[in-house]
Amino acid sequence: MEWRISDGLIDYQEAVGAMEARVAAIRAGEADELVWLLEHPPLYTAGTSAQEADLLDPTRLPVYATGRGGQYTYHGPGQRIAYVMLDLQKRQMDIRAYVCALEDWLIATLSRFNVRGERRDGRVGIWIDRGQGRDEDKIGAIGVRVRRWVTYHGIALNVEPDLSHYAGIVPCGIEDHGVTSLVDLGLPIDMAEVDVQLAAAWNEVFGKSSD
Numbered sequence: 140m141e142w143r144i145s146d147g148l149i150d151y152q153e154a155v156g157a158m159e160a161r162v163a164a165i166r167a168g169e170a171d172e173l174v175w176l177l178e179h180p181p182l183y184t185a186g187t188s189a190q191e192a193d194l195l196d197p198t199r200l201p202v203y204a205t206g207r208g209g210q211y212t213y214h215g216p217g218q219r220i221a222y223v224m225l226d227l228q229k230r231q232m233d234i235r236a237y238v239c240a241l242e243d244w245l246i247a248t249l250s251r252f253n254v255r256g257e258r259r260d261g262r263v264g265i266w267i268d269r270g271q272g273r274d275e276d277k278i279g280a281i282g283v284r285v286r287r288w289v290t291y292h293g294i295a296l297n298v299e300p301d302l303s304h305y306a307g308i309v310p311c312g313i314e315d316h317g318v319t320s321l322v323d324l325g326l327p328i329d330m331a332e333v334d335v336q337l338a339a340a341w342n343e344v345f346g347k348s349s350d
Contacts, residue, residue, distance in 0.1 A: 144334060145177040148216060151184070151203050158291040161224050165289050174293075174341065175222040176334055181215035181301070183308055186282055196307035207282035207292035209263060211308040217299035217320070219333050227288040234285055240344055241294055245279040247340035248296065248333070252326055254278075267319055276319035277310065298322065298333050 154177065164170035182201045183194070186209035193211050194202065200213075214220060227237060242258055245265045249256040256265040256278060265279035280295040297320035305318045321328050 140172045140174070142338065143173060143175045145175065147178075148180045149177045151179050151182055151201075151214070154179070154222065155205065158222055158224065162286055162289045162291050165224060165226055166287050172226055173222075173224040175224070176337065177220050177222070178216055178218060178330075179214040179220060181213075181304055183211055183213055184282075186210050186212070193309035194307070195309065199307040200304060205282075205292070207284045209280075209282040210310075212280050212282065212295065212310055213300070213304045213308060214295060215300050215304060217297075217301065217322075217330075219296045219298050219330060219337070221293045221296070221337065223283075223290055223293040225290045227285070227290060232288060234283075237285075237290060238281060238283060241281050241283070244337075244340055244344045245281075245294060245296060247343050248336050249278070251336040251340065252321065252328060254321070254324060254326070262316070266316070267324065269319075274317055276317040278319050278321070278324075280310075296321075296333065296337075298328065298330055 161170055161173055165172060182203060184203050184205045186205060186207050188208065189210045242265060246256040249265070254267065256267060259266050264277050264281055266275045267278050268275050278297050282292050283290055284292050297318065299320055299322040302318055302320060302323060310318055
């Protein structure tokens with residue numbers, strides 16, 4: 140299995156093309172599974188369940204239709220994207236269990252920073268209870284696609300993105316809750332440290348991987 144970290148901001152369409160090529164190669168037995176960590180320039184993506192009314196400001200940022208599940212979300216600098224390309228035929232051929240494992244991965248990563256990430260019934264992603272009567276905010280998003288049992292797309296963890304860009308959409312179609320990040324929670328954590336903990340939590344949830 141390959142673990143890859145890309146520097147700089149990766150063009151969204153180039154990333155999708157690279158994922159699709161890797162998925163085909165994994166299916167053909169010509170490439171290893173891959174976890175690809177990266178950041179995108181500021182943009183919105185529309186999943187297969189996106190509603191046009193949830194794009195509140197269509198001129199604010201580029202918008203890309205994508206084949207992953209889910210609705211609208213924001214990607215940009217300061218958000219750690221992990222695109223996960225796994226062959227579920229070699230693991231567990233259960234998409235729901237796979238999504239649950241991605242949630243566990245995010246929760247385990249956050250716990251390493253003493254942050255309690257939680258699931259919520261009816262709301263995809265990972266949530267933070269701000270306490271003291273405050274709202275629950277989303278810190279991690281999940282959107283996946285599976286082609287012949289090979290996964291792609293994956294997760295997004297808010298480390299230090301510009302949260303103001305979420306005002307241009309209804310994130311994941313959920314109007315009654317906000318978004319947050321590690322830095323917004325008062326944790327000045329850099330991306331390199333997040334990557335270290337993502338790798339450690341991956342081994343905890345999915346089993347030890349090798350480069």
